[in-house]
Amino acid sequence: MTAHDSLAAYARKFVPLSEEEAADLTAAFKEVKIKKRQFIVQPGFVAKHRWWVIKGAVRGYVIGDAGEDYTVQLAIEEWWISDYNSYIFQQPASMFVVALEDSVLLQISYEEEKKLKAASHAVETFFRILAERSTAAMQRRIIMNLTHTAEERYHYFLEKYPAMAERLPQYVIASFLGMTTEFLSKIRNQKLRRKS
């Protein structure tokens, strides 16, 4: 099965597409290969594309005032990634998006996506569903961050995303969970000097 066929199959999980719609949708995506440490979005530049990961792992992050980095999004196979604030509004990005491994992506441009959505109600629905699911996922993440300690968030992450947990470097997971890599190391090794 080709990369484009995978995407069509993925889209059909959410919305029924005619052969023609599926063909038009996938034709708008271009396969790109990126090397580990290669950037596809950088602050100050508009994110002109969104990407769907076929193979590999990609990370979106921002840099704080003191130079610390914070992972905002992670994507492995069958996940989407971009700087959505930049992509949706076509404004300069605040994020970096970089490959954590040599990766293969399917890339669609803002303009192409816009045309596709206008041309097909079903494709419009597909992107609406993606956006809704993304909203729901972000809401869950906000709740998790507000209501749980660093240690709880890590254990939840392990359970929910075991594939990422075993594959991604620790500093990426730590910064995704909103803690330092030192602290995550202590959690993992039970080196917490607890009163209890």
Place this chain on the structure above:
Amino acid sequence: MTAHDSLAAYARKFVPLSEEEAADLTAAFKEVKIKKRQFIVQPGFVAKHRWWVIKGAVRGYVIGDAGEDYTVQLAIEEWWISDYNSYIFQQPASMFVVALEDSVLLQISYEEEKKLKAASHAVETFFRILAERSTAAMQRRIIMNLTHTAEERYHYFLEKYPAMAERLPQYVIASFLGMTTEFLSKIRNQKLRRKS
């Protein structure tokens, strides 16, 4: 201008609607009045509606294991609210949604919304845009929470949402920003014992 006209005008900021589409859209919404402290979503029950605030203020929150409450969403005039994880997937809610003031809302049911989106490409587009904007806003909130201190988040909130800041009780703002009301009080009154 009626409440339903306001909604039509709001929708037309994002997408062009024919007279018929606008009429169908607004007809699906029912005006509801709720009293301060009245709940419209409760954990365990499916959120069957989403609401658009015409007048008043509404708060969505979750309760942590130790009974602390965390504000997940706030809505005043022209904002949307629901428990989106519940509404989108039609699964039991984890949030409470409650009126902070006597409020007037426009309410649409999941089923009605579904029909409308299926019947009109433009309405589908409207909801897609809402979802995308919501995703982008949540991403900004995640970044803000990760990258800034409690004090910085408060000052940013003041600047960005002055209308809410002057109108909502302090404990609501504090829990929205992920801090205790005591701490927010100290920030506001500069009672922080700082080394600097």
Place this chain on the structure above:
DNA sequence: CGGATCGTTGATCAACTTCAACGGTCGTGG
């Protein structure tokens, strides 16, 4: 008037960061 409700203040405490030092591993160029 009297009880909720909301905000304030200070003392103490816990969660997590920062800083500094070090050890292992991986990959790349000489």
Place this chain on the structure above:
DNA sequence: CCACGACCGTTGAAGTTGATCAACGATCCG
């Protein structure tokens, strides 16, 4: 092919941010 950095993770000590606890004051409303 091996040596030398980068990169990644670990550990401990000290420091900070913000939470918790407890008490109290003001205001609002029925």
